[in-house]
Amino acid sequence: MTSDATITPVNALALLRNGDAVLVDVREPDEYRAAHIPWALSMPLGQLDALLGETGIPEGRTLIFQCLKGGRGGQACLVADRAGHGAGRDIRNLLGGIEGWTASGLPVVRAEGATGPAIPIMRQVQIVVGLLVLAATLAGLSGIGWGFYLAALFGFMLAFAGFTGWCGMAMLLARAPWNR
Structure with missing residues (x-):
């Protein structure tokens, strides 16, 4: 796994719909509550190593990390790889994060009454x-x-x-x- 292993939102959507990938949102809980991708699991970057060890994500699935724009997602890829969670799986960073996902016209779950992304x-x-x-x-x-x-x-x-x-x-x- 390298830090530049990205996946486009459209390709990520195809993997998620087929059940071939797991999407992990590494933003803070308040960011996740405001808006998130429907398939995303919330695992803040600071707690990622411990949470990944507890989830039991199947080895055969691609692990896709996502944040706001892609920076923390890239960090998450490195954390997961260094901690050994990357063994037997493809690890990817969602290109552009949730902003790239939204720009591609893909679905986002928003908090009730939220019209757009609030400042975290x-x-x-x-x-x-x-x-x-x-x-x-x-x-x-x-x-x-x-x-x-x-x-x-x-x-x-x-x-x-x-x-x-x-x-x-x-x-x-x-x-x-x-x-x-």
Whole structure:
């Protein structure tokens, strides 16, 4: 398996309809709930190795990973291959992710009331924290010394969220009216 082993949405659909493939959505649960491909199993990238070991996916089936655009799907292919889940099977990354699937006119299951893809919570966190770091850094550069300390605090909290998987900002944003 190489990191460039992709499959087009149309070819993936044919394999899924024939029962010759298993589609694994490696996006975060909130992304999956907002919109997903009908055949997809939800297995977030951070938990992929443990979840693949528990599923008992038959060896003869092609394993197709899918994310938003293809980046995390490619990472998932490498994780599965390195962990030994690729033995006896073809591992593929869905070309273009769910965006490529949708652009091909293929079916997508959307959350009730959802009209289009919402911005995932973690991207919202990245936007908010990025703007806070920018504002604090600009404050520091304009002579307000505590701005640099505030930027460092935001950086620390972002790293803490990455290491632990606990993100207070994500929890707050999940309760925001536009995310309900």
